[in-house]
Amino acid sequence: MNFIDLFSGAGGLSEGFIKAGFNPVAHVEIDENACKTLETRVTFHKLKEEGKINNYYDYLKGSISRDTFIKKFGDAKLSDTVINKSIGGENNSQIFKLINELSGNSEIDLIVGGPPCQAYSLVGRSRDKDRMKKDPRNHLYKEYAKFLAEYKPKVFVFENVLGLITANNGGYFEDMKDHFRSIGYQVEFDILNSSEYGVLQNRKRIILIGWRKEFKFSYPKFTTKPNTWSxxxxxxxxxxxxxxxxxxxxxxxxxxxxxxxxxxxxxxxxxxxxxxxxxxxxxxxxxxxxxxxxxxxxxxxxxxxxxxxxxxxxxxxxxxxxxxxxxxxxxxxxxxxxxxxxxxxxxxxxxxxxxxxxxxxxxxxxxxxxxxxxxxxxxxxxxxxxxAVPPLMANEIAISIKDKLKVND
Structure with missing residues (x-):
């Protein structure tokens, strides 16, 4: 099952989905350091699959430089899966072209990601005299939707902060859901706390999941894990x-x-x-x-x-x-x-x-x-x-979606 990770950061969401057996076709991220992290991680997964994980450990121990590690043990196509571009405007057509080349025009089953949250966060709004109303990041969900329209995945996962619900008196969130519905997706959301999925942190986030209207699917029931650790x-x-x-x-x-x-x-x-x-x-x-x-x-x-x-x-x-x-x-x-x-x-x-x-x-x-x-x-x-999205919570989301996709197949 192929997926694209938008606004991917260091790849916390991807880590959970890869562990569940999904195949990352591309990561799209504007931050150069995060892209280097992603490139290092996809090379790690390649070496692990090939039984050559000791080469990765040599890099971590400083026995070889990063340039040598990437050139010797990675490959050009693998590095190309990390797209260091901002999403939006003229960049989108370039990103679409790169993803099509990477996928060989094969089906994209899933899109995951969450735009930067500063414009929606309560802290961000409290520090801005205009309450972040003029921040262009308020509308990055429309760029996310362009990828849905282009690739028509069966399912998508959109993660963001709780402040999204109240930003602009709830207007952004309602517009967002209406926008996703207008391009053919049924959407539902829930608020998940990462502490219920093995993460030793109270971290509540909106997890909005959408699926093509003609596709038999429903919002997953996630398996929580009793937390007895500190x-x-x-x-x-x-x-x-x-x-x-x-x-x-x-x-x-x-x-x-x-x-x-x-x-x-x-x-x-x-x-x-x-x-x-x-x-x-x-x-x-x-x-x-x-x-x-x-x-x-x-x-x-x-x-x-x-x-x-x-x-x-x-x-x-x-x-x-x-x-x-x-x-x-x-x-x-x-x-x-x-x-x-x-x-x-x-x-x-x-x-x-x-x-x-x-x-x-x-x-x-x-x-x-x-x-x-x-x-x-x-x-x-x-x-x-x-x-980042905590990988343990991402993995539970991935497993639940994978199970429902298998049933539908």
């Missing part, structure tokens, strides 16, 4: 870090555990990459200590409660939880791309490690397996992780 349990086998410590390659400090085995996050490799902590100044570290001490007493730090000497913002009425400790004994709060700018909202839950989350810790909270490598450096990796 963030501390998820991260306990990773090396302790100091602020600014850069462990591009390190060993695990304990054996694997039930969670990592069940959800295949550790992958059976004896090393881990990108366990990298960002540096922090003394002021931030002092605030982090206060936040951790409060959290251990069952309280959350509010910005106005800080000593005056530690405050740098005059605004003490909004975003008062800008310094937030991850709940080590439970689930993390939602991971977002802002983690690329600072780590204040993702403080590691241990006063013996006063710092923000490392790249690998953030990736694990998003349910990326340890053999998933993010290209472009620390900041680019954080951005890709924060923007």
């Amino acid at each position: 963030v501390n349990y998820l991260l306990k086998d990773l090396k302790k870090l100091k602020p600014g410590e850069q462990n591009n390659l390190t060993e695990y400090v304990t054996d694997t555990n039930e969670y990592l085995k069940k959800f295949d996050l550790r992958n059976g490799v004896d090393f881990v990459t990108q366990h990298i902590a960002r540096p922090h100044n003394n002021r931030d570290l002092e605030i982090y200590k206060i936040a951790i001490n409060k959290f251990e007493k069952g309280e959350r730090l509010k910005y106005p409660d800080l000593p005056e000497r530690l405050k740098t913002h005059n605004n003490q009425k909004s975003f008062v939880d800008r310094f937030k400790v991850v709940d080590g004994n439970g689930l993390s709060h939602t991971m977002v791309a802002h983690i690329a700018k600072d780590g204040h909202h993702y403080i590691y839950p241990d006063k013996k490690q006063v710092r923000s989350l490392s790249v690998r810790e953030a990736a694990r909270i998003q349910s990326f397996p340890d053999d998933f490598f993010f290209e472009g450096g620390r900041t680019a990796a954080f951005k890709q992780i924060g923007n």
Whole structure:
């Protein structure tokens, strides 16, 4: 079953669908670093299928450069499946041409993806004087629809933030659903929380699914998974870090555990990459200590409660939880791309490690397996992780859709 991933980012949705047996014909993404990540990952899947996975591990260990890795173990057609272009305007015809060449004009069964969410998000609207009404990203769903009209897949999956429901008093969401219906698709949506699908994070998202009106299909019933694990349990086998410590390659400090085995996050490799902590100044570290001490007493730090000497913002009425400790004994709060700018909202839950989350810790909270490598450096990796759909939730969506497609076939 062939699929196209639009606005694909680092490929969290794709990872779940590939694991369920779907074939990615193309990924379309504007961010160059995310495209390099996708190219690395499709090469990983190729080597895994060929039984040559040790070549990938050599790259992760730094034994060979990325150029050598891609040229020697990838192939040109595989790299071409990652299309580094913005969706819309004149680019669409070029993208269609590339996809047709890649697919050999074979049928596209599925399209997945979700346009950038900043225009719909509550935070984005609160920070913009026009409430994001003039942001062109509000209408990127129409570009998504052009791909539906071009390829007429049996089914599509559209993921986005909850703010979409209320943006423009609900007008964008209603227009979106009407638009998809006008080009021949029945649509339904539900709100899924990734924590119900094995992800150790409270992350609610709209999952809108559409299917061709003449196609016998219905919105899937997803299988939820009881969650009995914690963030501390998820991260306990990773090396302790100091602020600014850069462990591009390190060993695990304990054996694997039930969670990592069940959800295949550790992958059976004896090393881990990108366990990298960002540096922090003394002021931030002092605030982090206060936040951790409060959290251990069952309280959350509010910005106005800080000593005056530690405050740098005059605004003490909004975003008062800008310094937030991850709940080590439970689930993390939602991971977002802002983690690329600072780590204040993702403080590691241990006063013996006063710092923000490392790249690998953030990736694990998003349910990326340890053999998933993010290209472009620390900041680019954080951005890709924060923007991603958790692969474990994506995999459950993929499995459910695959089962229904099999029944219909």
